[in-house]
Amino acid sequence: MPANTMNEDLKRERQRCSFDPKELTYLLDGGEEKTEERRQREKFFLDDPELSETAPSDYLSHKEKYEHAVKKACIVFKKVQQLQAQGKAGMQNFREVLGGQLGSAILRDGNPLGLHYVMFIPTIMGQGTIEQQAEWISKAWNLEIIGTYAQTELGHGTFIRGLETTATYDPATEEFVLNSPTLTSYKWWPGGLGHTANYAVVVAQLYSQGICHGIHPFIVQLRDEETHLPMPGFENVRIPWNYMLMKNGKVLKDGSYVKSPSSKLTYGTMIFVRVVIVQDAANYLRKAVTIATRYSAVRHQSHIKESAPEPQILDFVTQQHKLFPQLATYFALHYSGAWLWDMYNNVTSELESGELDRLPELHALACCLKAVSAADAAQGIETCRLACGGHGYMSCSSLPITYGLVTAMVTYEGENTVLLLQTARYLMKAWQNCLDGQPLTPSVQYLNSVRRSFGGVYHKSVPWIIASMQRIAAGKIETAHRHMNDKIKRGVNSEDAWNETSIELVAASEAHCKAFIVETYYNSVQQIVPSVSQQLGKALTELCELYAVNTLLKNIGDLLRYSNVTTGDLENLQRWLEELLAAIRPNAVGIVDGFDINDAIIASPLGAYDGNVYERLFAEVSKSPLNAKPVNESFHKYLKPLLKSKM
Numbered sequence: 001m002p003a004n005t006m007n008e009d010l011k012r013e014r015q016r017c018s019f020d021p022k023e024l025t026y027l028l029d030g031g032e033e034k035t036e037e038r039r040q041r042e043k044f045f046l047d048d049p050e051l052s053e054t055a056p057s058d059y060l061s062h063k064e065k066y067e068h069a070v071k072k073a074c075i076v077f078k079k080v081q082q083l084q085a086q087g088k089a090g091m092q093n094f095r096e097v098l099g100g101q102l103g104s105a106i107l108r109d110g111n112p113l114g115l116h117y118v119m120f121i122p123t124i125m126g127q128g129t130i131e132q133q134a135e136w137i138s139k140a141w142n143l144e145i146i147g148t149y150a151q152t153e154l155g156h157g158t159f160i161r162g163l164e165t166t167a168t169y170d171p172a173t174e175e176f177v178l179n180s181p182t183l184t185s186y187k188w189w190p191g192g193l194g195h196t197a198n199y200a201v202v203v204a205q206l207y208s209q210g211i212c213h214g215i216h217p218f219i220v221q222l223r224d225e226e227t228h229l230p231m232p233g234f235e236n237v238r239i240p241w242n243y244m245l246m247k248n249g250k251v252l253k254d255g256s257y258v259k260s261p262s263s264k265l266t267y268g269t270m271i272f273v274r275v276v277i278v279q280d281a282a283n284y285l286r287k288a289v290t291i292a293t294r295y296s297a298v299r300h301q302s303h304i305k306e307s308a309p310e311p312q313i314l315d316f317v318t319q320q321h322k323l324f325p326q327l328a329t330y331f332a333l334h335y336s337g338a339w340l341w342d343m344y345n346n347v348t349s350e351l352e353s354g355e356l357d358r359l360p361e362l363h364a365l366a367c368c369l370k371a372v373s374a375a376d377a378a379q380g381i382e383t384c385r386l387a388c389g390g391h392g393y394m395s396c397s398s399l400p401i402t403y404g405l406v407t408a409m410v411t412y413e414g415e416n417t418v419l420l421l422q423t424a425r426y427l428m429k430a431w432q433n434c435l436d437g438q439p440l441t442p443s444v445q446y447l448n449s450v451r452r453s454f455g456g457v458y459h460k461s462v463p464w465i466i467a468s469m470q471r472i473a474a475g476k477i478e479t480a481h482r483h484m485n486d487k488i489k490r491g492v493n494s495e496d497a498w499n500e501t502s503i504e505l506v507a508a509s510e511a512h513c514k515a516f517i518v519e520t521y522y523n524s525v526q527q528i529v530p531s532v533s534q535q536l537g538k539a540l541t542e543l544c545e546l547y548a549v550n551t552l553l554k555n556i557g558d559l560l561r562y563s564n565v566t567t568g569d570l571e572n573l574q575r576w577l578e579e580l581l582a583a584i585r586p587n588a589v590g591i592v593d594g595f596d597i598n599d600a601i602i603a604s605p606l607g608a609y610d611g612n613v614y615e616r617l618f619a620e621v622s623k624s625p626l627n628a629k630p631v632n633e634s635f636h637k638y639l640k641p642l643l644k645s646k647m
């Protein structure tokens with residue numbers, strides 16, 4: 001296939017799309033100008049010869065991968081400074097420029113400076129006094145120092161009240177003495193802690209005047225700024241008094257402790273990262289479904305009709321049922337992430353003025369949305385990989401590494417089960433308030449309406465599906481609440497009753513989150529449709545309906561248990577699903593083209609815009625050093641002697 005020719009299947013797919021993909025691109029970017037700015041930014045980084053992949057890093061050693069990543073991260077940082085010097089809007093920092101997919105395309109093996117921007121700086125901004133921000137933030141932005149966020153220890157990640165590292169205030173010298181007294185208290189997992197960072201926010205148990213005040217954040221220098229040699233000692237390390245981040249809890253110089261307005265404010269950074277994870281998970285899913293959809297339009301296999309040629313595998317309805325719900329899930333998580341980001345910004349500014357009322361609801365939503373988006377995106381990416389058969393399994397397809405990046409999200413920033421239980425904690429209180437006729441916060445208002453009605457009869461609309469999902473969520477919340485209280489009435493103590501009911505508590509939390517996502521997605525599309533072309537509006541509506549129908553059909557058991565749906569209604573839902581798959585089929589390639597993901601970010605021979613899959617696959621395997629010579633030396637060293645010895 002001559003270079004730069006377009007695969008004929010993809011050509012046809014692009015001709016049959018009912019809307020202009022550029023319109024979707026502009027919508028997702030926030031306008032044509034934003035699209036142009038993003039494309040210029042991507043070009044600025046991706047076209048830089050120093051940043052383009054000479055050879056796939058798959059063939060580098062662990063140490064080489066790290067050194068390669070540090071080199072690239074420094075080049076990127078200098079380029080970000082160039083953009084800032086040009087006053088390019090929205091280039092406030094490394095993360096905004098390189099967040100998500102552009103960053104992971106350039107820094108395929110991870111970004112050694114990632115934690116510096118995603119957690120170290122935000123923690124100082126969120127937990128430091130104005131004076132401490134003035135002292136540290138500009139140094140950090142300008143990369144005069146490199147930080148990480150050291151909370152997790154070898155023995156504790158989830159239960160942060162159980163962290164063992166201590167920070168004991170010494171009023172005689174006005175210093176804190178930090179100590180990790182046990183093997184299990186060693187800080188473990190913080191990104192960049194091993195070789196990159198020379199400072200860290202260390203989360204430790206604060207002791208002053210013989211009293212433990214719980215976990216607080218401290219800035220600790222890890223390495224000499226000139227030599228990068230580790231600072232002396234890792235036991236009883238002394239730091240100055242003003243290295244404790246004191247926006248919330250404070251220690252006065254005489255050692256007296258001033259309580260934070262709320263102990264929960266120490267947890268602020270974790271909410272921020274969970275909010276970021278929702279959008280990042282959506283964007284990684286979008287990349288995977290772009291690869292799988294384009295590949296499925298090019299790949300021909302088997303027969304639908306014996307008399308006809310081998311069809312595009314995208315014409316198998318089972319293939320559509322694998323991929324199109326992932327397309328829809330991207331939009332669902334994208335709009336939920338946007339909604340959560342808005343709430344985060346609003347609540348954070350309220351916290352600045354001491355208004356804490358909405359923090360519990362934000363925490364509960366950030367927990368379940370992070371958990372569900374990470375889990376659903378990881379599962380969706382794996383579905384995309386499986387949908388590409390053998391070629392999806394190849395490392396060069398980008399699908400395995402994308403899965404690896406997203407499945408990590410299920411664990412970090414709060415392990416999913418633990419976070420879903422946090423949301424369940426909020427929902428149990430909400431249900432009790434509902435029973436007591438107390439006011440409910442916006443995200444759980446539906447508990448009241450569901451309690452008063454048994455739900456209308458089936459009608460082919462997303463609002464009916466939303467009401468059904470809210471009915472399921474309310475049913476599961478009520479069941480868990482009742483079962484837990486029954487246990488307590490039988491004499492089980494509340495902690496054991498919680499643990500014994502935790503399977504149902506997690507399920508109630510997931511159902512609540514799914515109902516929230518469908519409703520937010522529907523409301524977002526309802527707002528958008530009047531402002532786009534009729535064809536794009538129709539495509540977006542079909543995707544939203546597909547997400548709602550498919551999510552409900554994956555939950556038939558609860559639907560039958562908690563609503564008056566009939567088996568005839570279920571037949572109607574299945575028919576609706578199949579209608580939607582057929583309706584989306586002609587637009588599938590147009591939708592992923594609308595994501596406008598640069599081929600260098602797709603980084604997959606299966607998903608390139610031109611669709612020349614086989615030529616690209618062959619070129620990819622030729623890059624392997626193993627294929628440089630026709631006979632590998634291991635033949636002469638090991639195999640040939642073995643074969644000889646058999647003769």
Ligand SMILES: CCCCCCC/C=C/C(=O)SCCNC(=O)CCNC(=O)[C@H](O)C(C)(C)COP(=O)(O)OP(=O)(O)OC[C@H]1O[C@@H](n2cnc3c(N)ncnc32)[C@H](O)[C@@H]1OP(=O)(O)O
Pocket residue numbers: 118149151152157158159160161191264265267268270271273276277280359360363412413414415418419422425
């Ligand atoms: C995407 C870009 C790249 C990102 C790279 C990131 C790399 C990874 C970094 C990390 O992983 S950093 C480490 C992250 N670690 C965690 O997230 C730890 C998870 N554990 C916890 O959050 C907490 O330990 C816990 C699970 C909430 C339990 O803690 P605790 O036992 O103290 O809480 P409870 O007794 O359950 O509840 C106390 C009280 O506090 C409220 N609360 C808990 N967390 C928060 C929070 N983050 N924000 C606000 N409020 C919080 C909780 O609701 C309770 O309130 P009440 O119900 O008592 O009113």
Ligand SMILES: Cc1cc2nc3c(=O)[nH]c(=O)nc-3n(C[C@H](O)[C@H](O)[C@H](O)COP(=O)(O)OP(=O)(O)OC[C@H]3O[C@@H](n4cnc5c(N)ncnc54)[C@H](O)[C@@H]3O)c2cc1C
Pocket residue numbers: 115149150151152153155156157158159188189190191408411412413414415416417418421
């Ligand atoms: C790629 C990656 C990057 C990371 N980066 C950082 C970083 O930069 N800084 C940092 O501080 N940390 C970091 N971490 C650590 C991360 O935050 C922890 O791994 C995470 O919080 C989970 O805690 P854990 O490992 O102790 O798991 P555990 O809590 O031990 O989880 C193990 C199992 O126990 C279960 N479990 C635990 N508690 C409960 C409970 N209360 N109820 C029910 N089940 C429970 C969990 O559900 C899980 O199934 C990173 C982790 C990864 C994987």
